Amino acid sequence: MTSDSKAPPPPTLNFTAVFIALVAARIWLSLTDLSNVLKHEQELSSPLTSFSQLQEGIYLFQHDVDPYSGGSFRHSPLLLSLFTTVLPSSRTLASLLWTLNDVAGAWAMVEIWRARQHLRSSPRDILIASLYLLNPYIFLPSVALSTSSLENTLMLLSILFACRKKASAALFTLSFLLHLSLSSILMVLPITLLLVTDPHSHLASPKALAVPLKALVLPLGEFAVYTAFLTLVSTLVVGGGDWISQTWGATITLPDLTPNTGLWWYFFTEMFDHFRPFFLMVFSTHLLIYIIPVCIKYQYDPLFASFILIGILGTFKAYTTLSDPGLFLSMIAIFPEIYPHMRHPIVTALLHLHAALLMPLFNHLWLTQGTGNANFFYATTLVFACANAAGLVDCMWAGLRIAIGEEAEGWAVVQE
């Protein structure tokens, strides 16, 4: 034995060991009865992502009632067909499945980080995996079996495949994601850009897009083909086109006003009837407005553009759950280069703390205790929206400011 081997081991932890420990902890959590306790929590699952609704749809499908003939079932026919055939629909098995799904998401995020840094492994891997697996915004919806957890994993996988230049896999995953959630159409352009460029960080050295726009045509066409194929499959599964208005249509027309963490539900509860279609159009268009400016501004770093658009989805889309902003928050871990330039991270953190503590409390006070009213919960969702927007704007600022470099004595960085 040499003296070297007697020396204490290096302080870095073994990634595999820590990852397995994290997974074990999550599996233990999934085996508790928490999923039954949390299944009615409105912050964790929206009508579009609730597992109870999915089970109801499966029940109706198996009893020869078209689940899309009514108004309650709003899940994609793809989920319906998967859960009636290969995937389990009992709560216990589903809890395991959701945990494994989160594990896949965490692994995808670690791999995205490695691809961005061009590394095989790094000491930061553990931090990134645990930031995904232990983020309460992500694991609570997952424990409540919200299908938004599946959407998050699909999003991360799609980005990972795009980082690895696996065009078909990335576009197919993205097209599947589009079938689960129409709002993810925001991600088509940045992920396609990511596919034709590279995932490395160019935030500090902006340059114009190196590839011609013509290069986007082929991936976009491929994406359209996959989407058309999955649409056809969905139509065949349920034997009709009713699912389109029930799933995608619900995102646009907001028929179910069940409270969630987003901005839409109370706005359209209180909206005057004759202005409803106009504001539905405004809120839907508002989401689409961001795609092109964000992709133009961050054309040199499409992974960062994807990250920003995920933040916009988590803040402004219809039927959000906690896992949508949760994905944005966890993804901040992939971009450590912007940390020094953030202007108000503590304010953002405090806003999140405020909203996260008061949201479940005020929801309970309003709906169960009866001692509060709707404004209590609405106010906390407004604070939550402010918290998300603050984080988003801060990250965007930092992502742009980094290109200027350190401030020198006697010089100041301002906006024109």
Add this chain to the structure above:
Amino acid sequence: MLLGYRLIWPATLLHLCLAVLGSQSELFTEKLTINSLQDGKVASKFTFTALLKGASPRDPKTLDGEDESQHYTLFPLALGQILREYGVTELHLTLNAGNWNYDRWGYPGESGVGTGAELWAWMGDGASKTVDERWKGLRNALAGLFCASLGSLDELRTTSPAESFVPEGSLPRWDAAHQIRHASLPSEHVCTENLTPFLKLLPCKSLSGIASLLNPHRLFDADWHGMGVHVLWHEGEGVEVRLTFQAVSDPLRSLLGKKQDWSFQSLYDRTIHRACPVAQSSEVVVSLPTNAVYAIQPEPHAVERNLAVYDVNTIDKPLNIRLIWPDPFTYPLEYHSDSTPFSVKRMLRGSSQAWGQLSVVITNHRSTEVKTLYLETMPWLVQFYLHTIQTRVNGVIKDGVFSNLTYIPSVPHSRPTTFQVLLTLPPKSTVEITMEVTKAFLRYTEHPPDAQRGWDLPPAVFTPVEVMENGSSSPPLMGRIYSSTLLVDLATPDFSMPYNVIIFTCSVVAFSFGSIFNLLTRKFAVLRFPPDNAQ
């Protein structure tokens, strides 16, 4: 003057001839049935029947053309016009107040005792106007006729439960099939303004005959009261309109209330002074106690199987029938219900305004297995989770209690749920069905003015049936059994601040949008501060 008298005589003769002709094709009968109930209350049921002999319902195909002229003498014209205008074959409208207690009062004389308003109609298809358009016209016309909010029986509450509401008369064999439309409005209250148009449909109004006992002051003071309009077509006979009024009065309620005695005077505060001249038959039937000492005055015309029958047309007036018990009334320790096979309790459990649990407890009193259809026609406000249905027999979870599921899921803001199953109730046992439900969140304009009161949900309907060997269920054994209505407490938004919410949300969106586009459109610049020359 002289000329005038000469003209009047032939006109009067002609009128008399027409009246005679009319009375041959139309038949009017009236009947009052009075029952003493187990808990000391007295149930009275008024039935007025007008039969239009040889008439048949209007074929919907002829709805576009000119209708044949309608000349009625006894048949209510206002109702007849509505029936022909919308081509209605069979119609049932009931307006009830209170909850019929099957366990204590037995099965009612008229089966439609669901709380609130209930309207169902069978209409032939095949007209240029769809069944739904005519259903809308029908309910609005009836709303106008009976001064009730039947216009609210809109598509939010309309279902087509053909198996539970089978036609009571016959349906003509037209080319196009018949369809049923059913709706109920449990929050509707029946009162004087509904009784007045009801009385106007009678040939003698409330001036003479049995109808003169219909005194709104006493009827609407009863523990339970309800009126019904039933239009049927009997093949080979004609169109029948049956107007019914049921009331459950409490003779023990008065201060002297130790005895169950009643009389027309005490029940209705009126007596019959004149017979209705156009009534072919007009009888009062009193069911007599079987195991108690009693006295009945005046002496009945006939007594058949504990039923005392009076003919109002021939008896001495004024008529004031009295039933007198010498002994004070003692409440029975337990009620035995022979006329209903099972009793039903329905509840909505859970304190949350977002979700709850529907629980239906059915106790089969018979020593034989009973099969029954269980129908829920639930507005979209309460949404069922069928995958959470659990059935317990005597407290033990057991499958196979229900079969033949028919389910039409609700559509938010429009269609109600139709849920119907065939239940098999084992002998002498209690079956409990539980199901999780979610409660809807409404737009602020959809709430009623008294939003915090909650929403009344229609009663569940149970129809006992006999199932054949080949699996098809026969026509119902006996009438429908209605459960009590439910009240659901829905979450309310703050009605006072739509502007505030619009402004707050728009501000947050605008601030975020502004900040983001500020960053996206403005370039960064590095400026040099001039050296501080001032100091």
